[in-house]
Amino acid sequence: xxxxxxxxxxxxxxxxxxxxxxxxxxxxxxxxxxxxxxxxxxxxxxxxxxxxxxxxxxxxxxxxxxxxxxxxxxxxxxxxxxxxxxxxxxxxxxxxxxxxxxxxxxxxxxxxxxxxx
Amino acid sequence: xxxxxxxxxxxxxxxxxxxxxxxxxxxxxxxxxxxxxxxxxxxxxxxxxxxxxxxxxxxxxxxxxxxxxxxxxxxxxxxxxxxxxxxxxxxxxxxxxxxxxxxxxxxxxx
Numbered sequence: 001x002x003x004x005x006x007x008x009x010x011x012x013x014x015x016x017x018x019x020x021x022x023x024x025x026x027x028x029x030x031x032x033x034x035x036x037x038x039x040x041x042x043x044x045x046x047x048x049x050x051x052x053x054x055x056x057x058x059x060x061x062x063x064x065x066x067x068x069x070x071x072x073x074x075x076x077x078x079x080x081x082x083x084x085x086x087x088x089x090x091x092x093x094x095x096x097x098x099x100x101x102x103x104x105x106x107x108x109x110x111x112x113x114x115x116x117x
Numbered sequence: 118x119x120x121x122x123x124x125x126x127x128x129x130x131x132x133x134x135x136x137x138x139x140x141x142x143x144x145x146x147x148x149x150x151x152x153x154x155x156x157x158x159x160x161x162x163x164x165x166x167x168x169x170x171x172x173x174x175x176x177x178x179x180x181x182x183x184x185x186x187x188x189x190x191x192x193x194x195x196x197x198x199x200x201x202x203x204x205x206x207x208x209x210x211x212x213x214x215x216x217x218x219x220x221x222x223x224x225x226x227x
Contacts, residue, residue, distance in 0.1 A: 059118070
């Protein structure tokens with residue numbers, strides 16, 4: 001049981017390049033989330049998904065796209081990277097509230113450190 | 118949307134003392150309030166949580182209190198130890214969107 005994993009762990013991009021971050025969970029969770037963490041600003045929600053095939057915008061969605069084609073995977077895409085997207089990205093997942101007593105607990109992945117030059 | 122404010126941003130205590138971190142929220146519909154601990158370079162990990170139908174919850178040296186009327190909740194750590202040094206985040210949610218505070222860096226001096 002690996003929990004929540006993220007690929008890659010580190011990445012350096014040049015302005016204008018594109019990339020995809022992969023999040024995978026093996027806990028059969030319904031909900032998945034992408035956050036970015038910047039110094040002094042806590043965690044900010046980029047996009048989230050409440051089930052396979054669904055996505056929704058969070059607090060800071062501009063410049064990012066997501067897809068949830070399989071229940072266990074949640075992809076975060078940067079189509080044209082900008083220096084303002086330099087950050088640490090965390091993926092998280094949680095149970096459906098209908099199936100677990102700890103329904104709101106979020107489990108985080110190890111993070112991806114992205115630098116855009 | 119929800120707005121979560123967290124204070125203080127840094128907190129330094131002597132080993133054995135107590136530490137208190139406070140958060141306020143704006144959306145009265147929020148009903149779940151977790152606290153996360155994040156060590157340097159690591160992922161956030163849940164340490165305690167509280168739901169809106171409970172006023173206080175305790176787990177060994179840590180406790181959380183919730184005042185729904187005033188819309189604030191607090192984390193209390195007693196008998197602090199050097200391994201408690203980390204960044205602590207509060208959060209609030211009313212279903213599936215989580216809003217986090219900006220974090221408190223706790224330093225426990227031996």
